[in-house]
Amino acid sequence: MRMKKVDIIGGGIAGLALAARLDPGTFEVTVYEQRPELPAVGTTLAMWPRAQRALSDIGILGAVRSHGSIITAGALRDPSGQALLAIEGEGLVGIARPELLRLLDTAVPASVGRVVRRVDDIPGDAWLTVGADGVNSIVRRNHWGRRSAARPTPFLAVRGVVPSAPASGDVGEYWGRGEIFGLAPAVGGTNWYASFRSDLGPESVDVAEALESTRGRYANYSEAVGEVLKQATPGNSLAQRIWTTPPMTRYARENVVLAGDACHAMTPNLGRGACEALIDAVTLGTLLNELPREEALATYNRKRVLRTQQLRIVSSLMGNVALAEGMQPLRDGLLKRIGKRVARASAQG
Template identity: 50%
Template sequence: MQRITIVGGGIAGLALAAALEPAGRHVTLIERRPGLPVTGTSLAIWPTAEAALRRLGAFEGLAAVSPSIDRFPIARADGRDRVVSEVPTSVLAGRRDLLGALDAAVPDSVERVVRHVERFDPDDPAFSADVVVGADGVHSAVRRAAWGDAAAAVTTPYLAVRGVLPHETPSEEWGEYWGRGRLYGIGPHRDGTNWYTSFRSNLGPREVDVRAALDEARTGSRDILPSIARVLDEADPDRTLAQRIITGPRLRSYVRGRTVLVGDAAHAMTPNLGRGGCEAIVDAVTLAGLLDALPVDEALARYDAERVRPTKRLAGTSGLVMRIALADRAQPVRDGLLRAVGALRARRAPTPARPAEPVR
């Protein structure tokens, strides 16, 4: 009987527990929270993650209750120099809905343990499994124990504040808006409007006062689109999350012996590409498929070969986009580039066909 212990019951941990073939193995899922979150903002489900969710039988129900998008414009904070960015048609799933769909896909054979693993002890009988999976987020206790202090999380100077409003926003206002040292986003949510903003702040890094974060977001926002100002004014602290943006270390490998990392424990990235949750799902389904098909050591080596390079590339690109979007002194240069890209796309847009002249 193969034993697999998964530390962390978030997106990555639930997806892995759902994806693993239960026959011939005992899977233990350790999670500190006894239930699902009350609410949560939207996550775009990109095509690779959609395919993984379909394999778990978790996509159709999620899509039935979620809005979708096929474009997400980028513009200056005042709404000018709008660049229309077409994206693959993607479901925008509420975090609670996504976790609920994954949770429902976990077989009853998985043993669930409610426990906060603050310090990972390899000698603890709970972790004496054939495979130990760190799915415990950016501050992963599993990663710290197996990779050492050099693998600590990296704290950025930026804060992410996001929430949900209980009413819809017109689709023409959806998009991401870049100001001086600040960015804002507005999009659909099954319960109304998903919104977010990021900016430099001294709050945190661990426990961030939501009301103080909202005050900073409101008082520091100038020359912005009226719809953004309205969203910030209407934001309810009880439906708002405020967190320091923290990224993971650049690991050369996600495997150390029989210990393996997935999701944010392996490659926590800034939220600018909206890919963190998606890559966590792909990690989990990839690892499960390899463990089902190959001996453990070979499966872990293949997982490393398949997942390290693409996730490191995405993390690097996401960090670069964050620096561009939150430019302060370089804002005029950035806005000039936005203006140039917008003009170029406008020139390349197809010209509507003229109606034929009537025959006389």
């Protein structure tokens, strides 16, 4: 049987997961990735149950759990650290992005070809071309047109991992006026992230400048936040503008299909971007292994478009609430009342 040529543009989470899932006896797979090596710095990603099932299908869930951490609980907090609303995280596994990429890379069959270069012109001889090339996807731009171009938000994301572990009473997300700051345990320390309006970027952001701006923005936050920012350096931190994709109604056209941030890049407020990229890849790979191409792509559209577009919208709405600048007292008061009601309900069984 003649092998079916699949070109995967992008060797991130979605691209590697798809390469790992496709049947090497059926598909001749090539992954194109401009990055010559896996990143050394990256924050912790929360793997929700459906993403964990996707990792199990690839065969690396056990390794992810052994190299990750269990996420238990935290709270939404005001800048001083006072808890407004408890958040349960039962069943979630945290894994550093570089470690997840490394484990996905080990699951890719040796038969998969690797091309290290930036792709500006899409190879045209493939049985299937997969755009797994992120929010500024070349594949999406070439096949869905200019209206599909990514859109920068007004917000900067600054994040990293520092060596000291957080106290349980400090874990959570701190909501201020037009800014948020998050603290969570990670293997070997504390995973932290901040988001706020900024003029830095949008294309390239200097990490040292972003850290200086972050320290200024959060100078009056709790001692725990200040201690983390003291340990943050350009070497253990990342900074970038948050970009999103516009609404999409189809992720596949003819012999081209999109996965991950290439089709549903969302703000990070739900913590679901990496999870949905994994689910995209495993869903698509399974369908291609079992069905003719046209049927597989049509089913992929039905399974993934509505769900991921809903998450994209909800994440944006959540971000608007968290980063609100004019309704902070009302917002925090509502969160406190919700928290008290949840606590009373839990005490009553």
